[in-house]
Amino acid sequence: MAHVRAERLRKSHGSQLVLDDISLDIPSGQFLTLLGPSGCGKSSTLRIVAGLSSPDAGRILIDDRDVTRLEVQKRNIGMVFQSHALFPHMSVNENVAFGLRMRKVSGAEQQRRVRRALAQVRLEDFGERFPQQLSGGQQQRVAIARALVVEPSILILDEPFGALDRKLREAMQTELYGITRELGITALFVTHDQEEALMLSDSVAVMNRGRIEQVGPPAELYEKPRNRFVAEFMGLDNFVRARLEQAGPQGSVLSAFGQRFEAPASALPAGSEVEIAVRPERIRLAPQAQDTSARVCGRLTQAIYHGHASDYTVQLPDGQQLLVRQESAGQAPLSVGTEVWAHWPPLAVNILEAA
Incomplete structure (x- = not known):
């Protein structure tokens, strides 16, 4: 050694x-x-x-x-x-x-x-x-x-x-x-x-x-x-534009797609235009809005069944997209065209400098 x-x-x-x-x-x-x-x-x-x-x-x-x-x-x-x-x-x-x-x-x-x-x-x-x-x-x-x-x-x-x-x-x-x-x-x-x-x-x-x-x-x-290159190379596909409304050692507040939601602490200054990155497997889909920090309504434009899981593409109202990987749990995949709510917890959010 x-x-x-x-x-x-x-x-x-x-x-x-x-x-x-x-x-x-x-x-x-x-x-x-x-x-x-x-x-x-x-x-x-x-x-x-x-x-x-x-x-x-x-x-x-x-x-x-x-x-x-x-x-x-x-x-x-x-x-x-x-x-x-x-x-x-x-x-x-x-x-x-x-x-x-x-x-x-x-x-x-x-x-x-x-x-x-x-x-x-x-x-x-x-x-x-x-x-x-x-x-x-x-x-x-x-x-x-x-x-x-x-x-x-x-x-x-x-x-x-x-x-x-x-x-x-x-x-x-x-x-x-x-x-x-x-x-x-x-x-x-x-x-x-x-x-x-x-x-x-x-x-x-x-x-x-x-x-x-x-x-x-x-x-x-x-x-x-640490940055978008590392995120993409490590397989992170979701990058959504947002604004950093509040930033501090205890956490951040972001605004995107017409709502405000919590996120981890960020070293970037408040008021910055940022990108938020969330892993597809950390996002959950539901037919109705649930009581959670981050949620956005969208429409399924693609559903790919892998057996143990399904990959979904969700079109957001502002034209941005989210990729979601959800375990199948023995259930049939959701249908393309379905309106869904995407939810994720605050700790799932990565705040990156805007590209």
Whole structure:
């Protein structure tokens, strides 16, 4: 286990600024995920931490030791990529032992560590097989075992499950979660999949155009996004224009669609034009208005049935729309054209600066 810090990293490729003042802190034994769209800089950050690339400015510290210019093989890092990169002419045992041979570890110690690493990924009976005899998920587990066998201080994973189908991907996520928690290893993970980041991570850093927009525990990013980019990337679809009538440490009062309603505290000044964001699953639909802080009447323009839940689009009187996800509870979905009331509690509201 190791404490990893990235301090004010900058990186350019020609005239293109790839990383713009990136700083990260990964406490010992924590799992941090870099999340963002393609080209946002997450893999560039990972490569600098791993020693596969050098920053133009800034530094990398592992347990307070500056390793910015240290060769990759001297950083004691285990790496797993989307491409398994297994040697097809080597058995599973030989593939897993490859890093140990490069480190000139003795034969007996190699065997002991290989057995332990394969047991950690539940492949202890597959050592004599060759990669082409394994499924995609098994090959990826061999790649993880190969990374773990060198007893790394840090485990680095760059979209390792991107090539797997959904069911296998979900199974591998569960496997990785169990392995990293059991070993207590420090891990840096890269993905563009929000659900994967939420499921695996102790902390998530959302990146955009070479910068970190927000970093924090998964629940914080999901429930309290700092800005519209983070909100949208974390799957928040509802953005409604409003006015911040009152703002204070005890809470706020907003006005929108002809009514006033309560919301959490906001650092924005009273009188500001804002956007309010409410997660679709926090909104409830009813045929009549109910006694709640926020409520607005609208008409259903779309209803999509998913079995366990239905997704609805509600057209508001001012032309804005709300997206609502409501559990089916064994009932048929509501009909398009129906007039409904949408309700949500004050704590469900996120107040963002107007775009």
